[in-house]
Amino acid sequence: MREHRPSFHVSAPSGWLNDPNGPIHRDGRYHLFFQHNPLGPVWAASAHWGHAVSSDLVRWTHLPLAFGPSPDGPDSGGCWSGCIVDDDGVPTAIYSGLARMSAFGAETVCLARGDDELVVWRKEARNPVLPGPPAGLELVAFRDPFVWREVDGWSMLVGAGIVGVGGAVLLYRSSDLLDWRYEGVVLSRSAELETPVWTGYAWECPQLFPLGDRHVLIVSVWDAEPPNTRYPVAFVGDCRAGRFEPEHVARFDHGADCYAPATMADAHGRRLAWAWSWEARDEDAALEQGWAGVLTAPRVLTLTTAGTLGIAPAPELAALRGERETLEAGPLGPELVPQTRGDVLELAAVVAPGSARAIRLTVRAAPAGEEQTTVEWDGAASRLSIDRSRSSLDPRARGGSHGGVLDLAGDDLELRVFVDRSIVEVYANGRLTLTERIYPTRADSTGVVLSAVGGDALVRSFDVWELRSSPGL
Numbered sequence: 001m002r003e004h005r006p007s008f009h010v011s012a013p014s015g016w017l018n019d020p021n022g023p024i025h026r027d028g029r030y031h032l033f034f035q036h037n038p039l040g041p042v043w044a045a046s047a048h049w050g051h052a053v054s055s056d057l058v059r060w061t062h063l064p065l066a067f068g069p070s071p072d073g074p075d076s077g078g079c080w081s082g083c084i085v086d087d088d089g090v091p092t093a094i095y096s097g098l099a100r101m102s103a104f105g106a107e108t109v110c111l112a113r114g115d116d117e118l119v120v121w122r123k124e125a126r127n128p129v130l131p132g133p134p135a136g137l138e139l140v141a142f143r144d145p146f147v148w149r150e151v152d153g154w155s156m157l158v159g160a161g162i163v164g165v166g167g168a169v170l171l172y173r174s175s176d177l178l179d180w181r182y183e184g185v186v187l188s189r190s191a192e193l194e195t196p197v198w199t200g201y202a203w204e205c206p207q208l209f210p211l212g213d214r215h216v217l218i219v220s221v222w223d224a225e226p227p228n229t230r231y232p233v234a235f236v237g238d239c240r241a242g243r244f245e246p247e248h249v250a251r252f253d254h255g256a257d258c259y260a261p262a263t264m265a266d267a268h269g270r271r272l273a274w275a276w277s278w279e280a281r282d283e284d285a286a287l288e289q290g291w292a293g294v295l296t297a298p299r300v301l302t303l304t305t306a307g308t309l310g311i312a313p314a315p316e317l318a319a320l321r322g323e324r325e326t327l328e329a330g331p332l333g334p335e336l337v338p339q340t341r342g343d344v345l346e347l348a349a350v351v352a353p354g355s356a357r358a359i360r361l362t363v364r365a366a367p368a369g370e371e372q373t374t375v376e377w378d379g380a381a382s383r384l385s386i387d388r389s390r391s392s393l394d395p396r397a398r399g400g401s402h403g404g405v406l407d408l409a410g411d412d413l414e415l416r417v418f419v420d421r422s423i424v425e426v427y428a429n430g431r432l433t434l435t436e437r438i439y440p441t442r443a444d445s446t447g448v449v450l451s452a453v454g455g456d457a458l459v460r461s462f463d464v465w466e467l468r469s470s471p472g473l
């Protein structure tokens, strides 16, 4: 089978990776941690925090495991997701500790302090700093602390699910990161509401931050039925006096393989996000390869003029660009085939749809289409989707077509697509993303085709780059 391990997206050196944890920009370096099982490519409750570092956001190097379960500690069963804050110069991780014998849903909040390099970590002697959920609330989950500094102390969100209601985030306050006071439910939403998006029975990995003149709350939707982990959603609204008033809610990503985004503000004042992209193939395929799970490329979050979440790839990704092919602008009818082929590519296309019923950008295509992955904008449905039903001849790879509404309202279609072996990230018009995993089996499944269906479109620009790998991964 062809090598499916991405070349510039972060995956674990070996074993399993899930959520990104505690991204932080310090002394000019970006640190990314992640949920990690070093022993095998399967999720294990006994999670460790893996660690990768980069000075430019795109070339990453793995560092030793940051920390893992302490045999006699409240995290003896696993160090689950959390965040890192700068406590007067001391990098401080606040995470969910799972006791070995406890039931899921009853996690504690634990704390560890790092050295200047964020390599050596010391657990707080008073762990757990929060032993469990507040009294009087019946919860199905309580985990993934997210902490930030206020003028007068620290605030913390914990992801939760309230029995009989649905997803919720709880607020705590502290002056020293050690003693926490419960302040109430910041936001909850009924699991019976289906529109505009279903938000499930519990919320994992909450992230709350100001953006433009609004606040954004991102949570990952957990279902009571397997597969429990579904998709992240972003609420845009106003957070005041411990309450979040949502004005808008939508999926964070419209692909099938994106979960648990973690965000941070960098030294340039940008809000960056990474998410976990899980394997979309049977477990035995991952066992064969010895690794599972990838982090998305860094994404820059903004507020659009419509008051919704804007998402674009970090401009630093341009540092990976190698050979470039620029195709001629002009009528697209019916198709344009670049000479550049590959399994690690960036594509940028700006197309005026004209009379075309649909615009398609196909990647990882075999010569006669035996394998192919197609990104399609459908004009009548105003929908952008990715179809991976023919991506792989391997029956263990998942198929299906997934997407979301992209109403161009007369604008051009602007696509940026990153193909990195088994991960495809699609960014459209600065506001819609699709993240999917694909597993082509043929060495010649490397072709690219841009096409117009049922009419004529106009290509304003179309560039294809070969991308370099991240040498430290």
Ligand code: FRU
Pocket (backbone or CB within 6 Å): 018, 019, 035, 047, 080, 081, 082, 096, 143, 144, 204, 205, 229, 259, 260
């Ligand atoms: C999300 C999640 C978190 C938890 C972690 C455990 O994928 O379930 O809620 O902390 O994974 O690995």
